[in-house]
Amino acid sequence: MNTTESSSLYDNLEKMDIISLLVKINDEDKKVASAVEQQIKAIEALVEEIVPRMKKGGRLFYIGAGTSGRLGILDASECPPTYGVPHDWVVGIIAGGDTAIRKAVENAEDDPNQAWLDIQKFGINKEDTVIGIAASGTTPYVIGGVKAAKTAGLLTGCITCNSGSPLAKEVEFPIEVVVGPEFVTGSTRMKSGTAQKLVLNMISTTTMIKLGRVKGNKMVDMQLSNKKLVQRGTRMIMEATGVDENEAKDLLLKFGSVRTGVEAFFNKSTPGL
Numbered sequence: 001m002n003t004t005e006s007s008s009l010y011d012n013l014e015k016m017d018i019i020s021l022l023v024k025i026n027d028e029d030k031k032v033a034s035a036v037e038q039q040i041k042a043i044e045a046l047v048e049e050i051v052p053r054m055k056k057g058g059r060l061f062y063i064g065a066g067t068s069g070r071l072g073i074l075d076a077s078e079c080p081p082t083y084g085v086p087h088d089w090v091v092g093i094i095a096g097g098d099t100a101i102r103k104a105v106e107n108a109e110d111d112p113n114q115a116w117l118d119i120q121k122f123g124i125n126k127e128d129t130v131i132g133i134a135a136s137g138t139t140p141y142v143i144g145g146v147k148a149a150k151t152a153g154l155l156t157g158c159i160t161c162n163s164g165s166p167l168a169k170e171v172e173f174p175i176e177v178v179v180g181p182e183f184v185t186g187s188t189r190m191k192s193g194t195a196q197k198l199v200l201n202m203i204s205t206t207t208m209i210k211l212g213r214v215k216g217n218k219m220v221d222m223q224l225s226n227k228k229l230v231q232r233g234t235r236m237i238m239e240a241t242g243v244d245e246n247e248a249k250d251l252l253l254k255f256g257s258v259r260t261g262v263e264a265f266f267n268k269s270t271p272g273l
Helices: 018-037 040-055 066-083 114-120 140-151 166-170 191-210 227-241 245-255 258-269
Strands: 060-064 090-094 129-133 155-160 173-176
Touching: 018 191, 040 129, 040 155, 040 173, 040 191, 060 066, 060 114, 060 140, 060 191, 066 090, 066 129, 066 191, 090 114, 114 140, 129 140, 129 191, 140 155, 140 166, 155 166, 155 191, 166 173, 227 245, 227 258, 245 258
Parallel strands: 060 090, 060 129, 129 155, 155 173
Antiparallel strands: none
């Protein structure tokens, strides 16, 4: 039996009081970071391959079903506002299409051919990377997708929570974060989902940093989509240039990003530039 389907370490959950349930869920969650830590070298190996491909115009695709698919979409959708990159740099695809983001689509994950069809809608670039996300490592939609991608010459990786899964065997760079039985047996939206989210954070953040989308420790290319982000960007420019708040905000709004605002300030301040 797969670890993700093995029986919970706890029983008679319905008889526990609320504080006991919360403490025990938290106890299980504490195991996740340690499990991810054991896979850092595997994550590094995959990111080392992704970065040069994206520098050549490749894109990063996440494919998954259910919770795994939603986590991929979440990570992908945060890249444009956070790093100011085009929406097609990182793409999340879920079995069953956009409807499945909110509602389960019956049998969508059981078609081994659909993921590759979904990826092809974006066109194929030989520098693209496809990462299959499946806690069980047995989802036909995901396995079929990475298998077809690898056959087409794309880079393939996966994030799963079982060792030696069929999915891991089909990719070049498997990441297997084994977090143990779920608190509610088989509910992989819990520890497995948390582990997948942590790994996705690591992959996308590290990739974007190495692609030059962070300066120092700041999101200098973030989109200015609300007042909070305008205020954040203003503070960044103040810190980088020493100008007051009004001038910093003017630079930000005039040039559209922290990066270009700071560059414009120093170019203007330095004779001959």
